[in-house]
Amino acid sequence: MRPSVSIRDVAAHAKVSLGTVSNVLNRPEMVTAATRARVLAAIDELGFVRNESARQLRSGMARAIGLVVLDVGNPFFTDVARGVEQAASEVGHAVILCNSDQSTERQRRHLDLLAEQRVHGVLITPVDGTLTPLRQLEQRGISVVLVDHPTTAADICSVAVDDRAGGALAATHLLAEGYERIVMVTGPPGVHQARERLRGAREAFRRAGRDPAGLEELPVPSLNVAGGLRAGEQLLARRARPDAVFCANDLLALGVLQAVVRAGVAVPEEMAIAGYDDIEFAAAAAVPLTSVRQPRQLIGRTAAEMVIAGREGSDGNGRRHVVFTPELVVRESSRRLRRPIRRPAGPPM
Amino acid sequence: MRPSVSIRDVAAHAKVSLGTVSNVLNRPEMVTAATRARVLAAIDELGFVRNESARQLRSGMARAIGLVVLDVGNPFFTDVARGVEQAASEVGHAVILCNSDQSTERQRRHLDLLAEQRVHGVLITPVDGTLTPLRQLEQRGISVVLVDHPTTAADICSVAVDDRAGGALAATHLLAEGYERIVMVTGPPGVHQARERLRGAREAFRRAGRDPAGLEELPVPSLNVAGGLRAGEQLLARRARPDAVFCANDLLALGVLQAVVRAGVAVPEEMAIAGYDDIEFAAAAAVPLTSVRQPRQLIGRTAAEMVIAGREGSDGNGRRHVVFTPELVVRESSRRLRRPIRRPAGPPM
DNA sequence: CTCCGAGGGGAAAGCGCTTTCCATTCGCCG
DNA sequence: CGGCGAATGGAAAGCGCTTTCCCCTCGGAG
Numbered sequence: 001m002r003p004s005v006s007i008r009d010v011a012a013h014a015k016v017s018l019g020t021v022s023n024v025l026n027r028p029e030m031v032t033a034a035t036r037a038r039v040l041a042a043i044d045e046l047g048f049v050r051n052e053s054a055r056q057l058r059s060g061m062a063r064a065i066g067l068v069v070l071d072v073g074n075p076f077f078t079d080v081a082r083g084v085e086q087a088a089s090e091v092g093h094a095v096i097l098c099n100s101d102q103s104t105e106r107q108r109r110h111l112d113l114l115a116e117q118r119v120h121g122v123l124i125t126p127v128d129g130t131l132t133p134l135r136q137l138e139q140r141g142i143s144v145v146l147v148d149h150p151t152t153a154a155d156i157c158s159v160a161v162d163d164r165a166g167g168a169l170a171a172t173h174l175l176a177e178g179y180e181r182i183v184m185v186t187g188p189p190g191v192h193q194a195r196e197r198l199r200g201a202r203e204a205f206r207r208a209g210r211d212p213a214g215l216e217e218l219p220v221p222s223l224n225v226a227g228g229l230r231a232g233e234q235l236l237a238r239r240a241r242p243d244a245v246f247c248a249n250d251l252l253a254l255g256v257l258q259a260v261v262r263a264g265v266a267v268p269e270e271m272a273i274a275g276y277d278d279i280e281f282a283a284a285a286a287v288p289l290t291s292v293r294q295p296r297q298l299i300g301r302t303a304a305e306m307v308i309a310g311r312e313g314s315d316g317n318g319r320r321h322v323v324f325t326p327e328l329v330v331r332e333s334s335r336r337l338r339r340p341i342r343r344p345a346g347p348p349m
Numbered sequence: 350m351r352p353s354v355s356i357r358d359v360a361a362h363a364k365v366s367l368g369t370v371s372n373v374l375n376r377p378e379m380v381t382a383a384t385r386a387r388v389l390a391a392i393d394e395l396g397f398v399r400n401e402s403a404r405q406l407r408s409g410m411a412r413a414i415g416l417v418v419l420d421v422g423n424p425f426f427t428d429v430a431r432g433v434e435q436a437a438s439e440v441g442h443a444v445i446l447c448n449s450d451q452s453t454e455r456q457r458r459h460l461d462l463l464a465e466q467r468v469h470g471v472l473i474t475p476v477d478g479t480l481t482p483l484r485q486l487e488q489r490g491i492s493v494v495l496v497d498h499p500t501t502a503a504d505i506c507s508v509a510v511d512d513r514a515g516g517a518l519a520a521t522h523l524l525a526e527g528y529e530r531i532v533m534v535t536g537p538p539g540v541h542q543a544r545e546r547l548r549g550a551r552e553a554f555r556r557a558g559r560d561p562a563g564l565e566e567l568p569v570p571s572l573n574v575a576g577g578l579r580a581g582e583q584l585l586a587r588r589a590r591p592d593a594v595f596c597a598n599d600l601l602a603l604g605v606l607q608a609v610v611r612a613g614v615a616v617p618e619e620m621a622i623a624g625y626d627d628i629e630f631a632a633a634a635a636v637p638l639t640s641v642r643q644p645r646q647l648i649g650r651t652a653a654e655m656v657i658a659g660r661e662g663s664d665g666n667g668r669r670h671v672v673f674t675p676e677l678v679v680r681e682s683s684r685r686l687r688r689p690i691r692r693p694a695g696p697p698m
Numbered sequence: 699c700t701c702c703g704a705g706g707g708g709a710a711a712g713c714g715c716t717t718t719c720c721a722t723t724c725g726c727c728g
Numbered sequence: 729c730g731g732c733g734a735a736t737g738g739a740a741a742g743c744g745c746t747t748t749c750c751c752c753t754c755g756g757a758g
Contacts, residue, residue, distance in 0.1 A: 004409070004490075006714055017737045022716060032735065049489065052465040053402040053411065054714035057743045060353070062402065064445070064466075072427045072434075073629070081421055085448055089455075094462050096413070097446035099434055106438075113443050116401040117413075140398065141353075225629050254633040280422070280574050281630045284607040286637075355744055366707045371746060381705065403744035406713045 005048040014042035025050060056118065061141070064094040065307055066114035068107060068124040069147075072099045073224065074251060075279040076296055077125070080147060083300025084123060091308055093120065100127055102188065102222070108133065115140060121307030123147050123300075128190045131156060145307045147299060150196050151321075159303040159322045163193050166292040166326035167200025168207075170246050170274045171215065173290070173328055175208045177336040179244035179272055183216045185231045185256060186248045187223035194223070194248035197276060201246060216242070223248060228255015235271075236263050243271060244334065250275035250282045253289055257333065261286045272334040288331035295324050354397045363391035374399060405467065410490075413443040414656055415463035417456060417473040418496075421448045422573065423600060424628040425645055426474075429496060432649025433472060440657055442469065449476055451537065451571070457482065464489060470656030472496050472649075477539045480505060494656045496648060499545050500670075508652040508671045512542050515641040515675035516549025517556075519595050519623045520564065522639070522677055524557045526685040528593035528621055532565045534580045534605060535597045536572035543572070543597035546625060550595060565591070572597060577604015584620075585612050592620060593683065599624035599631045602638055606682065610635045621683040637680035644673050 007025075011018045016035060023031050024039040031039075042048075056062045067084050069077040081097060088095045096119065098110035107127045114122055114137075121143040124134065131153055134144045138156070146158035174182055184201060186194040202212035218234065220227035228247065232255060235241060247253035253275030257267060265271055267287045275282055278293035302322055356374075360367045365384055372380050373388040380388075391397075405411045416433050418426040430446060437444045445468065447459035456476045460483075463471055470492040473483065480502055483493045487505070495507035523531055533550055535543040551561035567583065569576035577596065581604060584590060596602035602624030609620055616622055616636045624631055627642035651671055 004714090007716095008714080017739095018715090019717080019738080020736060023736090026716075030735085035736080047485070047489075049461070049464045051406070051467060051714050053405045053467060054743090055716075056402045057400070057406055057714080057745090058716050060743075072430055073424065075422065075424075078421045078427055081446070082448065085421075085446075089458065089462075092462070094445050094466060095447075096443050097430070097434075098444075099431065109438065112398070113438075113441070115398045117443060118400060118402060136396070140396075225633060254630065258633040281603065281633075284574060284603045284630075284634060286633065286635045288635075353744090356746095357744080366709095367745090368708080368747080369706060372706090375746075379705085384706080400744050403713090404746075406715090406744080407746050409713075 005046045007048070007050075010039065010042050010046055010048050013046055014039045060118070061120055062118050063092055064096055064117065064119050065304065066096045066098060066110070066117075066119045066122040066124075068098040068100055068110055068114075068122065068126075070100055070102055070125050070127065071224065072097070074249070074277075075281065076249065076277045076294070079279075079296035080300035080303075083297035083302075084304040085300075086297075087301045087304035087308070093308065102127055104128065104130075111137065115142065118142070121145065121310065123303045123307055125149055129192060143307050143310050145303045147303050148193060148294075150192055154320070157306050157320045159299050159306065159324075161294045161299065161324045161326050163196035163326075164200030164203065166276065166294070167197035167202075167246075168204040169200075169326060169328040170197075170276070170290075170292055171201035171204035172208065173330065174244045174246060174272065174274060174334060175204065175210065177244075177272070177334060179334075179336075181240070181242040182214070182244045182246060183218050183235065183242040184246045184248070185218045185220060185228065185252050187219065187227065187252075188221060189219060191223065191248070197248055220252070224251045225255040225258070228252035228257075229259045230255070232256040232259025236260065236265065241265075241271060244268075244274070245271060246274045246276075248276055250277045250279045250289065250291055253291070253333075254281065254285055257286055257289065268332065268334050268336070274334050278329050282329075283331065285333070287333045290331045290334035291329050293327045293329050299324065354395045356397070356399075359388065359391050359395055359397050362395055363388045409467065410469055411443075411467050412441055413445055413466065413468050414653065415445045415447060415459070415466075415468045415471040415473075417447045417449055417459050417463075417471065417475075419449055419451055419474050419476065420573065421446070423598070423626075424630065425598065425626045425643070428628075428645035429649035429652075432646035432651075433653040434649075435646075436650045436653035436657070442657065451476055453477065453479075460486065464491065467491070470494065470659065472652045472656055474498055478541060492656050492659050494652045496652050497542060497643075499541055503669070506655050506669045508648050508655065508673075510643045510648065510673045510675050512545035512675075513549030513552065515625060515643070516546035516551075516595075517553040518549075518675065518677040519546075519625065519639075519641055520550035520553035521557065522679060523593045523595060523621065523623060523683060524553065524559065526593075526621070526683060528683075530589070530591040531563070531593045531595060532567050532584065532591040533595045533597070534567045534569060534577070534601050536568065536576065536601075537570060538568060540572065540597070546597055569601070573600045574604040574607070577601035577606075578608045579604070581605040581608025581612075585609065585614065590614075590620060593617075593623070594620060595623045595625075597625055599626045599628045599638065599640055602640070602682075603630065603634055606635055606638065617681065617683050617685070623683050627678050631678075632680065634682070636682045639680045639683035640678050642676045642678050648673065 011021045100107035125147045205212045220231045275289050275291040278291040282289040282291045360370045449456035474496045554561045569580045624638050624640040627640040631638040631640045
């Protein structure tokens with residue numbers, strides 16, 4: 001097997017013309033079964049593998065799509081990625097996964113890279129609200145779909161979940177359970193999703209006849225477990241602790257939970273906790289976590305399908321914005337009822 | 350901004366020759382500062398983005414590497430991916446992430462795709478021990494590095510962690526704590542890592558003067574939380590429950606833990622649990638989980654560096670196999686000491 | 699003023715593939 | 729048996745870039 005077998009070698013080996021090999025590869029129906037078999041046999045014997053770059057140089061576009069996420073470590077995004085990957089592989093597209101880690105600079109570098117690769121499209125959860133670089137991509141013919149980014153921009157496709165509704169679900173639930181002093185832990189100021197969830201929660205306060213300002217916001221620098229630990233410690237240090245904490249995502253919630261449990265404070269009796277995303281680990285936490293579930297894989301799959309379909313007719317009939325509805329999952333971390341006490345020999349849990 | 354700006358347009362706009370533009374891009378030092386500036390200005394004005402496919406068609410190799418993992422949902426792999434991505438982006442390489450989901454078929458499809466893309470190299474945690482397709486890649490000039498796959502194959506580079514030592518660490522610890530009836534939960538039969546961890550654990554039994562056969566193996570179909578839940582239920586249903594469970598990874602352990610805690614069985618008093626990987630969520634679990642830590646990002650980074658360096662001289666001086674040493678992290682889930690009693694009414698500590 | 703060498707121009711080849719345009723060769727129908 | 733259409737051959741262009749070769753043009757050193 002020579003390092004590089006070209007379509008021309010295959011043609012020679014199968015004793016057909018170069019064009020025929022190309023036809024077998026791209027329009028197999030217009031070639032006789034017999035010759036097709038002969039060509040395929042030659043491909044097999046020679047170990048020929050089609051060169052994507054040459055192909056894409058002609059077609060002008062790669063059979064790959066880019067996925068830029070805020071944090072690969074967040075199970076929310078890996079589930080989205082899974083959905084994307086499934087949809088992409090069904091049509092033979094590769095997925096280039098990029099992790100911006102909330103850095104504008106890294107995001108920019110990744111977008112440049114994807115532009116150089118002439119990817120078919122880009123799925124992105126942008127670091128901030130600046131959509132200019134994305135519009136530039138679109139001008140270059142690379143379609144863009146915003147993922148989980150509540151946007152009002154009509155010119156860019158998006159797939160999102162109604163964060164405001166989700167925030168409202170959580171807040172309504174906490175209020176209904178009778179919690180009074182509620183704090184919402186959010187991430188860095190720029191994070192759109194968190195803002196919307198807070199907004200939804202405040203609306204729920206209003207609808208419940210409560211002062212929206214009564215929902216305090218506690219921002220932390222990062223939306224991960226470390227950020228949650230930090231938030232938890234801050235809350236514990238207060239004289240007047242909140243009796244319920246709503247976190248912008250489950251990683252934060254797990255961090256808060258860990259800090260709180262470690263300090264011997266009972267959840268939910270002394271402090272209830274609710275998260276967002278309903279990641280797999282939420283149910284397995286120290287105290288099973290109440291959370292707001294989003295159809296993660298479906299988000300990814302839908303976004304991928306949109307970007308693969310491209311902009312054909314999307315201005316006319318194509319849907320440009322898809323919004324899913326979240327769902328509240330109540331678990332022990334926020335139930336007012338005293339949890340049943342389970343003890344083997346004596347210790348509670 | 351026209352859909353496609355080529356190097357030729359840039360040359361015309363900057364009033365230089367085509368070759369000069371190419372030089373600015375690839376060997377900037379051999380062009381005068383003045384003309385370089387002029388060319389860069391033209392690039393900027395026209396919004397030129399270099400076409401990677403054309404470039405790679407000439408060079409014969411893409412500036413991208415493939416990463417094939419068993420499960421993107423497993424934080425172990427996302428951390429590895431993070432390390433890979435960092436190392437790759439430092440040298441301007443893209444990372445194509447592929448998820449085999451333990452399926453040979455999916456793995457094959459992904460490898461085909463990567464071969465078509467003419468990626469620079471492939472990092473892979475193979476589904477099984479069949480290395481033939483990987484050898485084929487190497488013959489095509491695509492270097493391969495096995496990740497977290499204990500191999501004896503001298504002809505393929507690898508980065509791994511000493512799974513046997515890790516298994517021994519966990520088992521030794523459990524024995525030292527005085528546990529008697531220990532079960533190890535492993536995954537599907539083919540999974541190499543689990544096999545080695547079991548082997549290491551049995552060796553530890555032997556060294557402790559115990560019968561290695563005393564360590565029972567309980568295989569489950571998948572190495573994730575669902576698999577763990579299943580294992581947990583099976584163990585709970587037994588008349589004679591084990592007093593300690595060692596799981597082949599943390600996802601399994603979290604699943605077992607969840608099943609056990611839900612049934613009101615105390616951990617570790619009635620059943621101790623130890624996992625493997627020390628993922629971020631292990632510390633935040635219902636009962637903080639004892640686990641075996643692996644340098645995940647470092648594994649990814651090292652593997653990426655190896656594959657980017659390629660096979661240049663690796664037969665001679667280049668290291669072809671790197672093995673890291675794991676580390677035991679003891680938490681409450683396996684401590685013999687009774688945990689401090691924490692209850693809302695009268696929290697200690 | 700001459701000469702040299704560096705910076706740059708211009709042209710060309712070629713990476714592997716797709717696609718198009720004829721020209722050719724069949725097998726087969728009328 | 730003439731002719732028709734389907735299946736293929738053969739040739740060629742061109743996607744955007746890198747690289748090489750050779751020639752030209754200066755500015756500065758001698």
